[in-house]
Amino acid sequence: MELEYFDDGSSFFAVAPFSIDPATLTDFSLFERYPARNGIFRFRCLLTNTKLVAVERLKKMLGTWDTLYIHNAEAQDYKAYLRENLEFILNNDAISISKKTSILVNLSTDAIKETFAASFVPRSKIRETVENLEKFVSRALDFLSSIESLKGIAAMIGHDYDTHTHSVKVGWLCAVFIKANPDLFGNPGREQLRQLLLQATVAGCLHDLGKVKIPENVINKPGRLDNLEYVLMQSHPAFAIALLYEKELPDETLQAILYHHENEDGSGYPCGLAGDEIPLPAKICHIADVFDALTSARPYKQEKTPAEALKIMAGKNPYLDTLKIFEAEAAKNAHPPVTTIVRDEYDPKLRRLKERHIIEEVAAKRVDARVKLQDQGMSHCFDAELLKRFIVTLSKSDSFDLSGLL
Numbered sequence: 001m002e003l004e005y006f007d008d009g010s011s012f013f014a015v016a017p018f019s020i021d022p023a024t025l026t027d028f029s030l031f032e033r034y035p036a037r038n039g040i041f042r043f044r045c046l047l048t049n050t051k052l053v054a055v056e057r058l059k060k061m062l063g064t065w066d067t068l069y070i071h072n073a074e075a076q077d078y079k080a081y082l083r084e085n086l087e088f089i090l091n092n093d094a095i096s097i098s099k100k101t102s103i104l105v106n107l108s109t110d111a112i113k114e115t116f117a118a119s120f121v122p123r124s125k126i127r128e129t130v131e132n133l134e135k136f137v138s139r140a141l142d143f144l145s146s147i148e149s150l151k152g153i154a155a156m157i158g159h160d161y162d163t164h165t166h167s168v169k170v171g172w173l174c175a176v177f178i179k180a181n182p183d184l185f186g187n188p189g190r191e192q193l194r195q196l197l198l199q200a201t202v203a204g205c206l207h208d209l210g211k212v213k214i215p216e217n218v219i220n221k222p223g224r225l226d227n228l229e230y231v232l233m234q235s236h237p238a239f240a241i242a243l244l245y246e247k248e249l250p251d252e253t254l255q256a257i258l259y260h261h262e263n264e265d266g267s268g269y270p271c272g273l274a275g276d277e278i279p280l281p282a283k284i285c286h287i288a289d290v291f292d293a294l295t296s297a298r299p300y301k302q303e304k305t306p307a308e309a310l311k312i313m314a315g316k317n318p319y320l321d322t323l324k325i326f327e328a329e330a331a332k333n334a335h336p337p338v339t340t341i342v343r344d345e346y347d348p349k350l351r352r353l354k355e356r357h358i359i360e361e362v363a364a365k366r367v368d369a370r371v372k373l374q375d376q377g378m379s380h381c382f383d384a385e386l387l388k389r390f391i392v393t394l395s396k397s398d399s400f401d402l403s404g405l406l
């Protein structure tokens, strides 16, 4: 690498010197930047081969610089370095939570993106990318599961919805929740708790992996989904399991992914499980998923504040009874079949038209009832005790304004 560069600053990116561990520095070069003249900066290389400098000397040098720069050509090496040294960064008190969060989110989003992208390539690739993700989560687990890290999550609340960052936050919320409520799992020992945290966090990160198999126009449809689109959408938990089939992940991880849309009252999907039939990690993932979805902005929907979101999640839905009556009627009307309802019509063409009309009418009513349910009180979806604990856990950090909720 050359020793001096002149450019508009776009070929370099800034890094904080204290995020670099002098003991494990690899051989990328570090630059300093001089003030711009006519919009052009001068970058001077401080170290070309950091391996030649003794660790203690390097430590002192790193302490004297405010900001360092790395050339874009070495961005991948730097990312690999960060991934390898994640524990040093996350456990370093000199680094602010916001800095840690941004490093963590960037890297974990990358790891999740790789897995989501791998769904289109040979299956062996999925195994590799999930293993990378597991390794990554394992390194970050102490930080991810600590109450203090809620500050990092709070800073990301209210941003635009993005599948990958949403996945990071869901995994992260699962980790914090489980660490704060180990009694729910029978107060496991240190190693067992670690396994549990790892499984639930990975599940949170991959819970929507199956969406890569759903057509884009259905995923991003701003309005109501019609019946076919709804059925397609409901298959995403099962698609995820199919994609992860070869990886042989622990049952706990797969169950949390498969059942993250099951509702406490049995009205969820894909299996309609209720109450104790739904595994605990899946219930936790469900709460984290909905909380983050409600607090994220969409092009067609404004984000809710954490307190508003939790109020909706804990509230009773005024349309729920209507939907249940409607569903019961629909089930009853399934017999006799539509063909016998319109049997008095002798013209076959006209009969088919009438039948189609009835089917479409029922489908439209169902879609209508479902839409009314949205964002209107979701207490039927969650385990009340778990949701309460979720609110208590979030309120342990002063980063969320949850006054009046408890």
Ligand SMILES: [Fe+2]
Pocket (backbone or CB within 6 Å): 207, 208, 236, 260, 261
């Ligand atoms: Fe989902």
